[in-house]
Amino acid sequence: MAWMFISFMSTFNDEDFPEDAVYDIFIDETRDDHPHIPLDQEILEEAARKKAEKRYGSVGNVDPPDPIIMWWTEFTREPGKARSCGDKRCFFTNNRAFKNHKNMRAFMFYGTDFSPKDLPLPRLKHHEWALLHEESPKNNYLLCHGEALTLFNHTSTFRRESDFPITTQHLHSLQWLESDSYTKTIGQKNRYQQQDGLASVIYVHSDCDPPSDRDSFVKLLMKHVKVDSYGSCLHNKHLPHPIENPIEGMAHRDFYELISRYKFALSMENAVCKDYITEKFWRPLMVGAVPVVFGSPAIHDFFPDNNSVISILDFSSVKDLASKIKELNENDSSYDKLRTWKYTGVTNTDLLKILKEREWTPDDETTWTWGNINFVEAYECYVCKQVHETLEVEAKGDPHIPKSANWQHYGCPMPLKFDGDGKYGLFSHRNTWSTLWQNQKPVAESLRECIALGLSYCGDYLSRALKRQRDF
Template sequence: MRLERLFCKRRFFKCFAVFILLFMAWMFISFMMTINDEDFPDDVVYDIFIDETQDDHPHVPLDQEIMEEAARKKSEKRYGSVENVDPPDPIILWWTEFTLEPGKSRSCKDKRCFFTNNRAFKSHKNLRAFMFYGTDFSPNDLPLPRQKHHEWALLHEESPKNNYLVCHEEALNLFNHTSTFRRESDFPITTQHLHSLKWLESDVYTKTISQKNRYQQQDGLAPVMFVQSDCDPPSDRDTFVKLLMKHVKVDSYGSCLHNKHLSHPIEKPLEGMAHKDFYELISRYKFALSMENAVCKDYITEKFWRPLMVGTVPIAFGSPALH
């Protein structure tokens, strides 16, 4: 009798579970049958499709016409239509939103150009050039088909790790003009973080070896400092610093291998790195680990120039051009 009761209970629960599943399936089908196309306007569907697909799967190529139509509608929503805007000057269009400039004419000596990031100008008769910001450049989002009279220009001032595509010759060959950290660039910005020779030769923060020794003895400072919050980058600098710490005392102020705190007002990396108190702190050390997050020819940032300016020896790792 007990076995029969147990068997009946199990069969009852199985039947009940099947009933619940069938009921839920019926409810779902009924709901889907009530949805009309009007509930999802074309622009909403395309916007959602493109935004979510590109964010989640940036490598998935989307239909070019759908992408351009969605981009045009987004552009008109943000800046308005360009039907009543007809700039007489040559138009330079930021295809990647770098300046957030909806439209403005600027002079360069005796020349004038109309700069904008409004993609609605893509087919304008006066369009002459497309500008791309290296970090945001994507082969899945290009102003195609490319016209013969349209020139493409690249500005890439950030780390090579931000976009490996623009480190390859095949990608660079797409552009008529380049402005990057490479000296071979048309408009090189290799020394963009070097303010001036006068700035570099300044002795405002410079300390003598005796003074640096005093800071080590009285304040307990290490001979070497390390300040980074971008941990485990492609250059693998953290591994080197870990090994160095086994043999030499290193004060690490950033979130990477952190063992020492930055005080107010320089505790925030972005706001504090150009503060005079930060320069003063670096000047008290004999050495500073000036290690880039990526190893690439001519990629030299403020990590190298800043210690030199305050009289601290940089232990550099990054551009092979540094000797």
């Protein structure tokens, strides 16, 4: 019966089915004839091995002499390649057939795809885990909790506290930011309002009702100030051709041109998390609009200068913000003071230091230049060097204490809402996002327990642990 299941798993065409679905189909097809199927851990492991061989192929005679670093979540789709990182070399792959190779040293995970039900277990003492997650916490709330983050030895996230921070991942370069290619004069912006009927504020979002509750705030703002909303969210104005597709058109010259005609651009992230800063912040600055920002509580650290951005958090109510926008819109000299940096250059020494010391470039084909390395490859090399440091310590016979991440390496607080005055911080039991955030904490705790026990699969352990909590 066991080998019948293994054979089924290794031959089943599962491109459109998750692993659990394949398991359920097998159960349904065999239940009548075999009411008691002994699917113990050994059988599941052998089935997984067969499935991996089918998916990735056998490694055969491939025997890398260098430390092996594997993307468990297939982020780069690299089948196998040795690469130099300075004076160190590692073999990078996404082929799970190398999982038990003697030189296997580090597993890398892309945060969105990190799943408690699909991990390289049991975890061996010399196996290091590395996390890359530049995306919003809404992609995987499990990583908002310290119990899950402590599983990783190395981290690369938007948080400056991570081992390899990529906070400025969406900032192409200082030259790009200071460019005046799209910058309009005050007179031009006034004419766009008077002759073309443009509002003073632009809002372009098609990811509606996200964890940050930004749409609720913009609804309130629209009661006091005219806002042109081009995306799917609060839509009241159409994007022109050829940028009518809001996703594909975000990096189009015509989209930059459109934003540059507005005095203010609502730059609101889909999640509130320290250092989570995307193109929504940098893009208006580049084209010469003034961003009205909401997202990272530490966004002030990245302003081009002290008087270049309007932060929603600096106002006691949406009405007060609206009054400020109206005042600036009607006073040309006061408004243009917010753009002084576009004429004199960035003066924020901390931002200048980050860009000067940055060893990588954003992973963007439109701005990448020959000789530069993107942040993904740079992080791979960081992990490679860390692995070699560990090997050198082991070679000397010295005790090795592995590094461990903590909540500050990524963790984001529970999503809240805006109240009727436009003040952020309201907790609501009807908030689906906060419920999702809360539900992942016991999952993180149980996952850490499971891995510490040295189990080969955590899916069943998590299910039992969560059931006990619900029953309690």
